Amino acid sequence: MRAVLALIRADGRGVDRVVPPTGHTAWLTVLSAAAMAFLAVFALALALATGRLADRWSDALARSATIRISAPVDQMPTQTRAVLEVLATTPGIADYRALDEDEMRALLDPWFGPDLPVETLPLPQLIALTETAEGVDGEGLRLRLAAEAPGAVLDDHTRWRRPLVSAAERLRFLGLISLVLIGGATAGMITLAAQAALAANGQVIRVLRLVGARDSYIARAFVRRFTLRGLSGAALGTVLGMIAVALLPEADAAGGFLTGLGFEGAGWLWPMMIPPMAAAVAFAATRAAALRMLRGIR
Amino acid sequence: MIELQNVAMSYGGGDLFSEISLKLAPGSFHFLTGPSGAGKTTLLKLCYAELMPSAGHVSFMGRDVRTMGRDDIAALRGRIGVVHQDCQFLDHLSVAENVALPLTVARRPLDARELMELLGWVGLKAQADALPPQLSGGERQRAALARAVIMSPDVLLADEPTGNLDWDMSLRLLTLLVELNRMGKTVLIATHDLNLIRAAKQQVSARVLRIANRRLQLAGADL
Structure with a gap:
């Protein structure tokens, strides 16, 4: 040069x-x-x-995960509560929250349009969680969820990330x-x-x-x-x-x-x-x- | 100055000449003659290292040209002025620029007054800004001579310098070459013009060499 x-x-x-x-x-x-x-x-x-x-x-996907609860309508609140309690006592989780109807509608908007009556559909309950820098023990969390809320499935996005x-x-x-x-x-x-x-x-x-x-x-x-x-x-x-x-x-x-x-x-x-x-x-x-x-x- | 020892040159399997030995002493004046195709131009090219001999040694100031690198050969050419048969100018440059070319490529300072003096010496002051294609044959030869001497070389080689000139112009060019020799330059002229050689011998003590039968010989007293 x-x-x-x-x-x-x-x-x-x-x-x-x-x-x-x-x-x-x-x-x-x-x-x-x-x-x-x-x-x-x-x-x-x-x-x-x-x-x-x-x-x-x-970076973004590595630190986020979703829990999907598929259960009969009458068991949904119970299982959701159980999952939230499990998350509250699981180390490595920075934040978690259950998605409300508006957020669910926003997720489905791109496929079904804005007027979808979400409340009439048998949709699973989604819980978004963010891990801390140390991360969460995925296998341990899965076992606890299986015991406390049989309809809950942990998706850590690895499959498509x-x-x-x-x-x-x-x-x-x-x-x-x-x-x-x-x-x-x-x-x-x-x-x-x-x-x-x-x-x-x-x-x-x-x-x-x-x-x-x-x-x-x-x-x-x-x-x-x-x-x-x-x-x-x-x-x-x-x-x-x-x-x-x-x-x-x-x-x-x-x-x-x-x-x-x-x-x-x-x-x-x-x-x-x-x-x-x-x-x-x-x-x-x-x-x-x-x-x-x-x-x-x- | 320039020495050839048992030099041979082959083209396409056949010998052009062989066992040629020649020593150009400082300040000497030589003519090289012989029939067309005998190898006069080739011998001159050996002297300024444009060609390498098939056998034997060519040396300049005691140094074998085979041992010289490309930059050494470039430097050698600054000490040997060559007037080529076809002059070989850069047609996009003026006569003055062509004459000054050896200085330009050697990155040496150019004195415009000296350049004009040199052009005046060869009678080309008026053509300083002309382009080479605008010159006559005689003017081209004189411009080539001016270019050959601008670096004040030790040796001047000229290949058929009067080949395309009338007799008056040939004599004029010869006079310039003799003047250079009197200034101490070693001169070697390849020519088949015997009248030119006779005219030169009236002005200067010159040796005449002839290439014949693939050998270099000293020409007879008739020349």
Whole structure:
């Protein structure tokens, strides 16, 4: 990275001058770097969003559980009371409460609509509980519930929490893999463009060698040019990508997973890393291509 | 200065020449002649390390070019001025920029007044801002000569420098090369123009070498 910065800072006008402009490879490199950076912003947003999601699900669900009481109507109050008493004396429980009819209706609204007569349905009683940081002994609680309230079933969410967290973590991994692939594709594209420019300037390079130019001097002209193009293209693509991400709907508005795609707080700084990374990739790819070609010229 | 010891060069399995030994002493003036295809250009390329010999040794100031790294060879070329047969300019740069190119790539300071003096010496002051494709054959050769000497090299190699020039222009260029030799530069000119060699021998003490039958020989007294 230091070499890249030194290269950009240095006065390379003299070096640039000896190599003629390379025509279409110039805008092609800028455009490709911009497109790759745009995609990288989305891949980064995906990785960060799924990371947050995995953490949130993992954290929130790990500390909550539900007890469902399915019993005949006449036994429901008795069993509910029994469960609440058991919970009151169980270590590791921070909070618990029986859900009232309004809360039950809110849970069922998405499936049955807002006018469902909940009171006429034989619904189980739900009790939500929150564990302390130390957690609760699930097996012990199950045994006590079975003894005190036979209709009570403890659901600690493990069954569906694990696949959700696993899915979110895989999505985060895919996002990171996408970033690596985008970086590789950028390197490949810049290498091809640099090779085209080097081949088009074969005669210029031969003349420069014959008048005493060192490999580093000749490579510098191309490396500087392609590094700056990679940097400027990636900066453009990153800005456009960040604007596009900022314009995505808010997570709370629709509540869906994809609407949560974006950056939060200091997370907005992460995309700023893309242009220097693209410049570093362009620097390494062009330098390798230039030195490889120069080895074939005495 | 430059020494070739039992040098051979092969292309595609066949020997272009072999067992060539040559020593260019400081301040000497040599002509290299021979029929087309005999290997004059190849021999010159060996002298400035654009080619490596198939066998034998080429050394510059006592150092074998085979042991030199790429940066060493680049530095070596700062001490050897070469006038190529086809001149080889960068067409997007002006004549002045092309002449100054060895200084530019060596990151040495450029004195504009000295550059204009040099262009004046080769008669190209008026063409300083022209692009190489706008020059005539003679002007290109003189510009190439100016570029070859701007680093004040120890040795000057010229490959058919008068190949595309009329006789007057050839003599003018020859005079410049003789002037350089009188300034102490070692000069080696590859040419098949025997009249040029005869004209030079009237001005300077020159040895004439000939490549014939794949060997290097000292040319006869007729030259």
